[in-house]
Amino acid sequence: MELYLLGVVSAYLLGSIPFGLVVSRIFGADDPRTHGSHNIGFTNVLRISGKKVGFLTLLGDLGKGTVATAIPGFMGFPWPWILVIGFSVLLGHVFSIFLRFHGGKGVATALGAIIGIDSFIGWILVGVWLGAVLIFRYSSGGALLAFGVFPFLAFFLTHDLYFCFFSFGVMIIIFLCHKENILRLMRGTESKMRLFSI
DSSP: OHHHHHHHHHHHHHHHOOHHHHHHHHTTOOOGGGSTTOOOSHHHHHHHHOHHHHHHHHHHHHHHHHHHHHHHHHHTOOHHHHHHHHHHHHHHHHTBGGGTTBOOOOHHHHHHHHHHHOHHHHHHHHHHHHHHHHHHOOHHHHHHHHHHHHHHHHHHHHOOHHHHHHHHHHHHHHHHHTHHHHHHHHHTOOOOOOTTTO
8 A cells, every 4th residue: 555655646746847847947948937828838838939848848748647657557556546646647747746736737747647557548639639739720629629538438448437537537637727728719819839830
């Protein structure tokens, strides 16, 4: 039990690492908390600091989610504990202890955690997000679509009750983090983006 709890705490601390801020400082870029949408995530960093800093942020946030869940899986942790750890790394990113319990919106970290748990479903969600962004040019819309279909994929592809509960929990966190984006999408005022032309 102590090892499993340590895994949960470690995942939270790993998730709390604000890669958007760390990478921006390493490259002397603007602090993402004071520019654009004031968010430390990939989309805002990409907009204000360019592709190199943006995609390194994406890699860091995606990677910490994957590492947090893949290692316990490799170590043979019980299935429910792996899912709790996946949720913990997401909460760490959204409520970072290093940023006074503020953080990003959780998209890349959640995708990474899902890839570490079930790579097939995880990469499907990445494809849905990327496809929606390329077609409609709304990063937030792509994230909402991907995580909106996550519970359905969890149910129809796994029929696993624990994973279904996990998928609903992740979806709720992502949607709550995007409540302002949802309002802007409804009003038609959400900012668009081009992934590969910035």
